[in-house]
Amino acid sequence: MSWLDYFRAARKDEPPPSASAAKERLQIVLAHERIGRTREDFLPRLQQELVAVVARYVAIDPGKVKLDLDRGGDMSTLAIEIELPAPTPGRQAAAG
Amino acid sequence: MAQVIVVTSGKGGVGKTTTSAAFATGLAQRGKKTVVIDFDVGLRNLDLIMGVERRVVFDIVNVIQGEARLNQALIRDKRVDTLAILPASQTRDKDALTREGVSTIIEELSADFDYILCDSPAGIEKGALLALYFADQAIVVTNPEVSSVRDSDRILGVLQSKSKRAEEKKDKVKEHLLVTRYDPNRVERGEMLKLEDVREILAIPLLGVVPENESVLKASNTGTPVIMDTESVAGQAYKDAVGRFLGEDLPHRFLEPDKKPGLFRRLFGGRAA
Numbered sequence: 001m002s003w004l005d006y007f008r009a010a011r012k013d014e015p016p017p018s019a020s021a022a023k024e025r026l027q028i029v030l031a032h033e034r035i036g037r038t039r040e041d042f043l044p045r046l047q048q049e050l051v052a053v054v055a056r057y058v059a060i061d062p063g064k065v066k067l068d069l070d071r072g073g074d075m076s077t078l079a080i081e082i083e084l085p086a087p088t089p090g091r092q093a094a095a096g
Numbered sequence: 097m098a099q100v101i102v103v104t105s106g107k108g109g110v111g112k113t114t115t116s117a118a119f120a121t122g123l124a125q126r127g128k129k130t131v132v133i134d135f136d137v138g139l140r141n142l143d144l145i146m147g148v149e150r151r152v153v154f155d156i157v158n159v160i161q162g163e164a165r166l167n168q169a170l171i172r173d174k175r176v177d178t179l180a181i182l183p184a185s186q187t188r189d190k191d192a193l194t195r196e197g198v199s200t201i202i203e204e205l206s207a208d209f210d211y212i213l214c215d216s217p218a219g220i221e222k223g224a225l226l227a228l229y230f231a232d233q234a235i236v237v238t239n240p241e242v243s244s245v246r247d248s249d250r251i252l253g254v255l256q257s258k259s260k261r262a263e264e265k266k267d268k269v270k271e272h273l274l275v276t277r278y279d280p281n282r283v284e285r286g287e288m289l290k291l292e293d294v295r296e297i298l299a300i301p302l303l304g305v306v307p308e309n310e311s312v313l314k315a316s317n318t319g320t321p322v323i324m325d326t327e328s329v330a331g332q333a334y335k336d337a338v339g340r341f342l343g344e345d346l347p348h349r350f351l352e353p354d355k356k357p358g359l360f361r362r363l364f365g366g367r368a369a
């Protein structure tokens with residue numbers, strides 16, 4: 001390291017220690033992976049089935065389904081955003 | 097009956113081969129009849145780290161395929177007479193190792209040795225699975241770094257589900273955590289996971305902590321297992337770990353950072369080794 005780097009490193013605007021972020025991220029991801037080891041992770045199937053239920057009532061474009069999963073420590077959230085088509089007069093339900 | 101110990105990690109480059117060489121040598125120095133097997137078929141390296149690369153004639157694949165007898169393939173160490181090495185093949189592919197073949201070899205070695213160490217390849221594929229399949233005990237080598245810790249956790253799951261002991265519903269494989277390449281200075285600066293964090297996350301008994309140390313590279317340059325460098329901190333840390341493995345109650349050392357170098361040293365001096 002050059003002597004200039006020394007002054008750069010000594011400046012007070014260093015980022016906060018990253019080790020605590022490492023620990024937190026590991027604890028969360030491993031909690032989920034350990035569950036997956038003993039039984040199958042149900043979230044992918046839950047997503048599929050929920051979308052299938054909606055498709056029974058409205059014709060949806062599979063390209064317009066947005067899935068957002070956030071695995072957290074205490075709680076995970078699964079957000080499914082399905083864009084419903086504008087109502088077409090004379091049409092009751094999706095064809096299938 | 098010999099105890100079969102796998103040195104494993106999931107992730108590559110964390111120090112499995114360094115540990116296998118040091119641990120096997122350490123056990124042998126304590127009078128235990130020890131053989132260390134390289135399971136990294138295609139990427140043989142244990143021979144270099146042990147300094148026996150020029151004496152390899154046959155390898156484990158030759159034995160499995162009946163081209164050589166086990167005794168012809170075993171290399172007896174010239175420094176420690178209770179130590180032997182069974183090299184991996186450099187030219188064959190991984191499929192040359194079969195479970196039946198390895199089983200026969202381990203059975204045969206069991207009659208002559210106290211400890212059979214298996215140096216696992218990286219990954220959780222065939223070679224790694226075979227290296228851990230027959231294990232009674234596992235040394236899980238982990239660096240204080242997110243991907244290494246995650247892979248160690250994964251390999252612990254594999255030990256608990258895919259080892260012979262798991263399949264036969266016997267007592268589970270005894271697990272030991274060995275944290276290597278630990279840098280107390282970086283831990284102090286908050287750049288590296290603390291030992292306590294790694295222990296808390298993996299939650300298996302701690303066998304030892306080997307600091308990041310230049311002596312490991314030097315030892316590999318000369319083909320001397322680092323445990324033979326009795327002056328080095330890594331060598332001493334491995335020696336302690338072997339002692340603990342054999343039931344001794346030894347405090348963990350080398351966990352504290354060096355004294356802060358003065359401004360002058362930081363500006364003009366080299367790094368302390």
Ligand SMILES: Nc1ncnc2c1ncn2[C@@H]1O[C@H](COP(=O)(O)OP(=O)(O)O)[C@@H](O)[C@H]1O
Nearest residue numbers: 108109110111112113114277307308309312313
């Ligand atoms: N305690 C340590 N300090 C410094 N370097 C180390 C240490 N342990 C291992 N290394 C280095 O890390 C690299 C990978 O080690 P190796 O034992 O071959 O890992 P693996 O068998 O898990 O792939 C090697 O270059 C080795 O010299």
Ligand SMILES: [Mg+2]
Nearest residue numbers: 112113136141
């Ligand atoms: Mg290796």
